[in-house]
Amino acid sequence: MNSPAPSPDTSLRPIIEARQVDKRFGSFHALKKVSAVFYEGQVTAIVGPSGSGKSTFLRTLNRLETHDSGEIVIDGIVLNDDLKNLDAIRREVGMVFQSFNLFTHLTILRNITLAPMRVRKMERAAAEQKARTLLERVGLLSQADKYPVQLSGGQQQRVAIARALAMDPKVLLFDEPTSALDPEMVNEVLAVMRELAYSGITMLVVTHEMGFAREVADRIIFFDDGVILEDTTPEVFFTQAEHERARAFLSQVRHGF
Amino acid sequence: MNWATRYPGWAMFAAMAGLLAFLWGLAIPLAAAPEPIGPAAEQFADGARITVWLTLVAGSSGIVIGVLAGVGKLSRFWPLRRLCDAYVWLIRGTPLLLQILFVWLAAPSILPEDIVLSDFACAAIALALNVGAYNTECVRAGILAVPWGQVEAARALGLTPVQTFMDVVLPQSMRVALPALANNLASLVKDSSLAYAISVVELTMVGYRVQAESYQPIPVFVTTAVIYLILTTAFTTLTAALEAQLNTGQQR
Numbered sequence: 001m002n003s004p005a006p007s008p009d010t011s012l013r014p015i016i017e018a019r020q021v022d023k024r025f026g027s028f029h030a031l032k033k034v035s036a037v038f039y040e041g042q043v044t045a046i047v048g049p050s051g052s053g054k055s056t057f058l059r060t061l062n063r064l065e066t067h068d069s070g071e072i073v074i075d076g077i078v079l080n081d082d083l084k085n086l087d088a089i090r091r092e093v094g095m096v097f098q099s100f101n102l103f104t105h106l107t108i109l110r111n112i113t114l115a116p117m118r119v120r121k122m123e124r125a126a127a128e129q130k131a132r133t134l135l136e137r138v139g140l141l142s143q144a145d146k147y148p149v150q151l152s153g154g155q156q157q158r159v160a161i162a163r164a165l166a167m168d169p170k171v172l173l174f175d176e177p178t179s180a181l182d183p184e185m186v187n188e189v190l191a192v193m194r195e196l197a198y199s200g201i202t203m204l205v206v207t208h209e210m211g212f213a214r215e216v217a218d219r220i221i222f223f224d225d226g227v228i229l230e231d232t233t234p235e236v237f238f239t240q241a242e243h244e245r246a247r248a249f250l251s252q253v254r255h256g257f
Numbered sequence: 258m259n260w261a262t263r264y265p266g267w268a269m270f271a272a273m274a275g276l277l278a279f280l281w282g283l284a285i286p287l288a289a290a291p292e293p294i295g296p297a298a299e300q301f302a303d304g305a306r307i308t309v310w311l312t313l314v315a316g317s318s319g320i321v322i323g324v325l326a327g328v329g330k331l332s333r334f335w336p337l338r339r340l341c342d343a344y345v346w347l348i349r350g351t352p353l354l355l356q357i358l359f360v361w362l363a364a365p366s367i368l369p370e371d372i373v374l375s376d377f378a379c380a381a382i383a384l385a386l387n388v389g390a391y392n393t394e395c396v397r398a399g400i401l402a403v404p405w406g407q408v409e410a411a412r413a414l415g416l417t418p419v420q421t422f423m424d425v426v427l428p429q430s431m432r433v434a435l436p437a438l439a440n441n442l443a444s445l446v447k448d449s450s451l452a453y454a455i456s457v458v459e460l461t462m463v464g465y466r467v468q469a470e471s472y473q474p475i476p477v478f479v480t481t482a483v484i485y486l487i488l489t490t491a492f493t494t495l496t497a498a499l500e501a502q503l504n505t506g507q508q509r
Contacts, residue, residue, distance in 0.1 A: 064409055090415040101410035105428045105503075114424060115414035160410075167414060 012039035015171060015202055016061060021070035023056060030056045032226040033070065038204065040170070043197045045213035045234075046206045048223035049249060054206045057223065058173050061204070062093045075170060091119060094164030098176040100156040102148035102163070108135070109144040112163045119167065127166075134162040138192050154185030158192050165196075172196070174205040210253055214238055222246045268498035276491040280306050283484070293471030294480050297463070304463030305484050311377070311449040311459060312492070315384035316442050322385060323392025323438070324427070330397050341393065348390035354451050357383040361455040380452035384445060391441050399434030400426060432503045439496030446489050460484060 016038040023031040030053045038044060046054045059065040061072060063079055063086055072079040074089045103111050112131035116122040122130070135141045138158040140151075148156055157177055164172055177193065178186045190212050197203055197216045207213055213220060213234060220237040222230035230237055230246050241247050283305055287298035294301070329341035348356065360383040364374050374382070403426050411421040450461035464481035468474045 062413055064413065087415060087417065090413060093413075095410075095413040097406060097410060099406055101404075101406040103407060103410070103425055103429075105425075105432070115411075115416060118420050118424065119415040163414070 015040045015075055017073040019071045021060060021067045021072060023067050029226055034228055036228060040202055041200050042219060043203045043217050044219045044221060045217035046204060046221045047213060052223040053226040054223040055175055058175055058204060058206050061173060062090055062095055091167060092170045094167055094169035095173045096160050096164055096177050098179050100160045102156055102160055104148055107145050107147055108159050112166045116166050130166060134165050138162045152185060153181045154188045157189045161192055171202045176206050178209055265498040265501040268494055272491050272495040279487060280309060293467060293473050294476060297467045300463045304458060304460040307459040308449050311381060311452060312446050314381045315388060316445050318385035319388035319392050322389030323396045326393040327396025331400060345390045345393050348387055353387050353448055354454060356387055357451055357455055376455050376457045379455060380457045384449060388441050388445050392438055395434045395437035399430030402433040403429045435500050435503060443489050443493055446492055
């Protein structure tokens with residue numbers, strides 16, 4: 001009895017294709033021939049226990065980790081050692097990190113304008129105009145001239161989202177974006193992500209926020225021990241997950257929260 | 258040095274202006290001093306200018322060498338890494354005086370005949386290579402102190418490795434490296450005195466000559482020491498201010 005995978009609707013265009021992706025860290029087998037296709041506009045939540053390979057998988061998609069074998073194709077470009085391909089892909093794929101990673105020596109505004117000016121060769125004035133628009137969108141326009149250390153964790157993460165958006169990415173990768181936040185700051189970040197999800201951008205979100213996954217995601221992928229165990233809709237995953245391992249995980253996180 | 262960290266812009270300006278005014282006008286107050294300083298006022302002023310010039314030339318070249326070798330030491334290309342290791346090992350393991358003498362005496366036999374290095378140039382080269390080796394370790398430590406997440410964020414945004422280094426890693430590494438680099442610069446002001454061994458007429462050489470003529474070592478060497486103290490104070494004020502400037506974004 002297979003849970004129905006989200007049907008590859010013909011109107012949806014594949015934007016990320018991972019085939020037989022394999023990755024080892026020394027003797028630890030982090031990803032075991034993982035295959036998945038992600039479609040334009042889709043919001044996918046990637047869940048699973050710690051060390052299951054979900055973050056590693058996400059990080060292989062923009063080559064912050066190199067995969068040992070298999071193939072990853074992003075928007076028609078093969079991800080490999082070719083630096084031209086890599087630069088092209090990184091321009092299209094934005095990333096938001098667990099620890100924000102804002103550039104500590106730059107103001108909030110400069111954090112956002114740096115990549116558009118250097119990579120897209122935007123004029124400073126245009127880049128700043130765009131940065132202000134994005135800061136307004138995440139509700140932080142008044143903080144433009146401050147430094148990252150002066151902001152709360154939730155505010156920093158919202159800036160990090162604005163920074164990623166400034167490159168007009170086709171895909172946004174979120175690597176546990178709320179895990180480093182105090183509980184009262186989680187919601188302000190999730191609110192921004194929710195708004196993004198409804199704007200139609202393709203999102204892959206590694207998260208432990210089951211409420212968010214259930215409400216916002218179109219699709220849930222459950223990782224365990226380096227393989228995708230479940231790939232289904234939130235309704236199916238949260239009510240009738242196929243594998244015992246997934247049901248056990250769900251009961252654990254429910255008790256945990 | 259609290260005011261220097263509170264108003265870094267003004268402090269830098271004041272230190273620079275003070276240094277220039279001091280070098281320019283040094284001979285005037287010294288000329289009013291009694292024997293044996295007064296008659297030698299111009300000599301002291303010239304010596305101080307040579308010392309500062311030597312420090313600035315060797316110091317700025319030393320920073321460039323330090324950054325290049327510091328990056329080289331972290332290179333993934335092992336021959337470059339070994340080369341930089343060997344350079345630091347060689348310079349730190351031998352006396353500065355020997356290095357100065359080596360450049361001065363060996364350069365003519367190594368270089369093509371139509372290139373003649375002045376004594377000053379030999380001293381500047383030796384001092385730059387020397388301070389560069391010490392700077393290398395400071396720069397390397399600074400680069401290693403930049404969290405890896407900063408690099409990942411820059412790369413994920415599409416910045417090239419060179420852009421990542423120039424825009425993100427280097428400025429952040431300087432915040433860590435600067436106090437140690439400043440220390441090296443202050444040492445350099447004093448180390449430049451060793452250039453007297455190859456007949457560069459810098460401040461110490463002037464002091465030595467004046468006392469040799471006057472047989473009055475105490476006033477002569479006290480004067481020399483005071484000039485050195487003023488110079489090192491100006492340089493440390495300058496670097497403290499620069500440090501404070503780079504520190505923006507660190508405190509709340």
